[in-house]
Amino acid sequence: MPFLVLLLLIFFSTPSFSQPMKESPHQIWKVGDRRWTVEEEVQYGKWVEKNITEDFFIRYKIPIDCADVPYAVRWIYARIAHLPAAATTKDGKWIGHWSSEWGKLPTHSEWHKDLRFRKALFHILTETTTRTLPLDTYPVGIDRDSITPGTVFFVTESHSGIIGRLILDGSSIHPLQTWEATSPVKLQKMSERDFLTPRPESTIYSGLVKFRWPIFEKKQWKYLPVMEHPFYSLEQYSGSFSEEYTDFVQAVAKRIDPTDYDPWEKIERVLDNTVQYVRERVPIVLAGYKRCQKGGCPEGSDLWSIHSTPNRDGKIILLMDHLHHLIESNYFHQDAAKEIMEEISIPIQKGQSVTFSHVYQNYLWLSPHPEDSIEARWGLKKCEMILSQLRNTQNSIAFIEKTYRRRDPKYADFSVRQQQEIIRKLIEEWDRSQCKVAPLPSKKKEDEKIR
Template sequence: MFRPGLFLISLLLGFSAQAAVWSDVNAWSPAYENRFAEWVRTEWRTDFFSRKTLPNGQNNPYYGLRVDCADTVYSMRIVFAYENRLPFVAQDPTSSGKTLSNKMSRWDSKSEIERVRNFLVFIYQTMSTRSLPNDTYPIAISRDTVRSGALILTTKKNHHSWTIKEILSIGVPHLVYNSVVGATSGFGLQERQSWPNPEWVFEGDFSPAGHAGLRGWRPASHINKPVWEVPGYSEEQYRVPLNKWNRYVQGRLALRQETDNQMISRLLKMSCVGFTERIPSVNEGLAYIKKNSRCMDYATYDTYSTPNRDRRVYDDLMSLRRAYREILHINGGNQLSAEIVAQLNKIFPAIQQSAANEARMMTAQGGVSSASVCVTEYLPGRRIDLAEFKRRMFAGLISNNPHETAEYRWGEARGPSQRARSCQSWDAWSPDLKD
């Protein structure tokens, strides 16, 4: 027998399920948080958005999404929530006291995966590093909390973030992230295995009010509430002296110690990654000015300039230099391989001097040798190694100004050029050789 009441209820339930981005039938719990951490450790890869097919041969539903640093962080949480039928709730940064969630119904005429992709793009357009403090909280320094799925956030001044894919046994994070994207950026993410410079992470406000540092995801019930009410809230990381922050945190999280060779190899790799990843970023800026002769506005300049990227490369080189000096002081470098010593001495030919003195003493490297590291073609037909790039950077030749041509961007000539002087610039960076 036909029952109109039951039919109406069924119709409404079907419409409701269709209207949501996805239906959440599960609830976040410690078990699901553990599953989230394991999923990030095993599945959160640099090709997450760039691979067209999955290992099982199916099409990648997230292929082609273009993300910046905050987008990467939000994507990590949203995708897992969707694939496990969990809720995703975030504070709406455009409306006080409101939230954004998977229950939004603006795409109910589309298929489920189309709704998910539209929701992700909507979040990318709405959220940023400025909204992340509303949806996360500072965590204690332990392997139970600083683990896969957590994140690192900088202060507002440097507006950057990283997802933590894993904490390695040596107490160092494997970070997956992305930088500001341009019109021709690819879909791949970036990665590094080292702590970022805490002076840059916490620049301008080394306190809970600066929102920087190690953070975890707030439960939905604590969105739009004071952050100190979140279970697990901790200010431990703000009580560590800034100049000892990396060493302290790594010591708390380490299960074993690195050998000297392992540490130097890791730091060399990070410096090389930063140097080589600079190339496509600079090329995007060069391609832009080739087609657009006018001075850039702030938004365009911010897209194609590289002050934060260049500072991170500099920080990595300084971390490598400090590590080498410390090893020489402790044991004379007798645990380092001869190959690594030769590589380090090419990059830091006056290691016993201050960085400023070394920069003044260092001359052009004269091409590639057997001791060269990270030999790279940075412009068509032009190759340098990490030692020569370091020389140019420490000498203040490398330019992060996107109004400059290739010669100035890569330190073949000292700027600013006439073009750069005639256009407004913002957030210029140059190395401060303190030690």
């Protein structure tokens, strides 16, 4: 309750930042007469779309978690553009570009070499969370003018990210593409995902939001009142917002891109987009193999985070599933789509290529591990991967038996049955793929266990 009271007080008021306009040589950066405007928000969106990539924070050595992404991206751009920036800390304090706590550190014209800015940024990222986002943002209308790259989305006290780009040609699962990170804080690649979030809460103003504008008034920095921001709207919290749609996510999609696409045109566009995304994986895999083929990139290490592809492969799985659904639900276009996929060649290394059809049929068997061979990374070592997963599943069963059999036999039985079902499916895939070396355990023995 105290937190909600604080939120309401800040959200509908203009908290002051006691700082005269005369800029101190010790503040984080100077803004002069630069201020946020609609045009500056447009420029911010263009910068986000052009510059933010999955490895952005790795390149600049900034450890992050999910809540850090919105704050870090906004502050970095504000620093580059010499625009005002502010943030509310977990204990209710306000920090801004005017703060002078780091004044003894040197500055630099380039933000990533600016020690004063980097120190302040790291402090801000440790002192802000998804709980502070409602204090620094305001809800926006769900339309193309309001939802631009850099727009924030967040789930109450749970998860957050930013809109990375809008795809308005029907080639994606959802027109809004997001950049997201995971907990805990670490040096990590971000995931590019299709917008997916539960219905926002009006009590905390979660959902799709933008950062509030710091303004200088009466010799003090303060936030522009929420309702005076140009994109302000409460429409996403209306009970009628999602009435005609399956859920909030679909309602957002239709407001951003209301076009009803021809089925074949939709298949072609999703296919082209998926092919492009798969092609972008090629140099990433090659670079990872070059660096990690002799070891030194164990799972969980910084090098593994840099060169592995679990997030990208997860996106490929979603795109392939979406493409599969489109093709299978349009019977008259199935043969044509499959012919096109057979004709698309993807060079995976010098002297070796795979067809897109191969990737389409084996996307679940792409290895994300940078120490694996190029063939394994592209699903050409499917039998080896099945065998590896069989061994891992057997190890899981052994762990369950050792840990839970005496302590909780019912849970042990339940868990073992789940693992046995995984083994059954793996053995079926082994047989379907005509793998020649008998897997362990044998299909006969595993069937007997399941019975």
